Amino acid sequence: MAMTEGLLISAPASGTGKTTVMLGLLRALRDTGLAVQPFKSGPDYIDPAFHTAASGRASYNIDTWAMDDTLLGAVAARAAGADICVAEGSMGLYDGVATRGQAGFGTSAETAALMGWPVVLVIDVGGQAQSAAATALGFARYRPDLPFAGVILNRVASPRHERLTRMGMEAAGITVLGALPRRGDLKLPERHLGLIQAVEHPDLEAAIASYAAFLTENVDINALRQAARGGAALPAHPLPQPPAQRIALARDAAFSFTYPHLLEGWRAAGAEILPFSPLADEAPDKDADLVWLPGGYPELHAGRIAAAETFLTGLRSHAETRPVHGECGGYMALGTGLIDKDGTRHAMAGLLGLVTSYEKRKFNLGYRRAVLDHGMPGFAVGAALRGHEFHYSSIIDQPDAALAQVFDADGNPAAQSGSWRGNVTGTFFHLITGEAS
Structure with a gap:
């Protein structure tokens, strides 16, 4: 049985807006009637609670450094009954811990490859236009075996800016799945460990609904859905045992x-x-x-x-x-x-x-x-x-x-x-x- 098809939302670096894109996409897909299973690549403690609020399903961490294949399989099995998986990457797509002689060990790219989920790269195109295509092309070709769905352009300044940026992507053969106009109200509140906790957000439901409407208006949700793929299922084993009754x-x-x-x-x-x-x-x-x-x-x-x-x-x-x-x-x-x-x-x-x-x-x-x-x-x-x-x-x-x-x-x-x-x-x-x- 194959792994439930899905996508991994990543970026060249932190701070590009992938979390708000992730939350908007989870809710937008859910609003179409799909059962959407969220995941977080890496050890983040805070994002999964936001994912759960957006999707209505508990979100789980997939961690290729900390988890062996048996635990990865057990976590991946949480997608049973879902129509699509959407995972959020951590840091930049290829940022990880340099062990086992691999520069990419513990990366979001490793998660995507393991699960067979194509990458959607969120690129902050502020301050550039056609040059953004060089960034996208580098990420698409850096690891040739990695499935790559395309890009979402974020913080687009104007229709002309979008047109020029799309021209560069077309010349590079990169699929543009959406273009998000610059909006100051899309930034989630933060503190010293990153985002505030979901339970502390003053109006989380309204924020997520706003993100979903914004994504639906500016991203081809159907194309994203069609880009989803899944790889071979990992062996399913029990999750960790309790330390007490x-x-x-x-x-x-x-x-x-x-x-x-x-x-x-x-x-x-x-x-x-x-x-x-x-x-x-x-x-x-x-x-x-x-x-x-x-x-x-x-x-x-x-x-x-x-x-x-x-x-x-x-x-x-x-x-x-x-x-x-x-x-x-x-x-x-x-x-x-x-x-x-x-x-x-x-x-x-x-x-x-x-x-x-x-x-x-x-x-x-x-x-x-x-x-x-x-x-x-x-x-x-x-x-x-x-x-x-x-x-x-x-x-x-x-x-x-x-x-x-x-x-x-x-x-x-x-x-x-x-x-x-x-x-x-x-x-x-x-x-x-x-x-x-």
């Missing part, structure tokens, strides 16, 4: 970054997910086997977290006898203190000695491979995990024992080892999967 999962604007395929796998295996909100001062379920604090934006809500006595008391009580795990922002909330961007220190749970600061910003970004020196929920000592780290916090103090030996995508040691104390563990990377033993 009853999992209390923090879920609100401060704690929201958990990969969708993990939660899907936990539920599929029969685990019970028990959401609670630290920002609403809710304690984790007292009968939970495990408390899991995902990443998010605790630095924006540090005062509320510090004042959430019901939450903190319940968390500390749970940690006396049962495991607690935190990732990135959740890890910081388990520590002794969090210093916000204004230099104010807020007391956190105190279950670990970790003290972090956003006053002293340090950019931490990249894939992580961790080999555990101490067990954590779902994984024993010696287990190898794959994940992704993205934050701006600095460690002021970390007195507890290291949780793991952590390496970047090229195998170089990474500074953030995570830590543990008693029943409590934490990492700065967000877990994607454990490696098969």
Whole structure:
């Protein structure tokens, strides 16, 4: 059985408008009556929630660096029942991590080739016309085996600008699937990790409807639909297994970054997910086997977290006898203190000695491979995990024992080892999967 046909929306670089094109296309296709399955190429935590809002179906990450073929097949199988898949690339089409001797390992191009989905390249043509065709031609020919559907011209200044740019594309033999006039209201709100979260957008539904109308007016939706293709299906295997039977999962604007395929796998295996909100001062379920604090934006809500006595008391009580795990922002909330961007220190749970600061910003970004020196929920000592780290916090103090030996995508040691104390563990990377033993 072939993989559901689809397309991958990419660009020469970040900041070209591919996310707004993606959201508009998802909704425009859905409005024609199609069941549209979204995916995100790479480890992004934020975009999938926007995809879900636009398409009405849960969006999943496809990550060719972190996932082996069995997990890739399990994630790809989420497209069952869909009429078309639309995946959003990350960074530029050929930007990845230079390992395995390949300059393109972990790229959006690799995702497109693996799934058999032709690439639609979104090109910002501001400041150029026929020259944009040279960019498109280079991307189309850089990897000859990669299926290439054509381009969408973005930020077109005038009808004359569009005509000249199309002339260049025609001369280069590049199909133009649409041309989007320049509009200032198409930019999604951002903050230091990129886009704001979907739940924080002041009027997300109206924005998506506007993007869809704009795409429908200026892009040949039928031609896009006809360009979709699919390759051979990957072997389908179960998604990752749950780390416990009853999992209390923090879920609100401060704690929201958990990969969708993990939660899907936990539920599929029969685990019970028990959401609670630290920002609403809710304690984790007292009968939970495990408390899991995902990443998010605790630095924006540090005062509320510090004042959430019901939450903190319940968390500390749970940690006396049962495991607690935190990732990135959740890890910081388990520590002794969090210093916000204004230099104010807020007391956190105190279950670990970790003290972090956003006053002293340090950019931490990249894939992580961790080999555990101490067990954590779902994984024993010696287990190898794959994940992704993205934050701006600095460690002021970390007195507890290291949780793991952590390496970047090229195998170089990474500074953030995570830590543990008693029943409590934490990492700065967000877990994607454990490696098969």
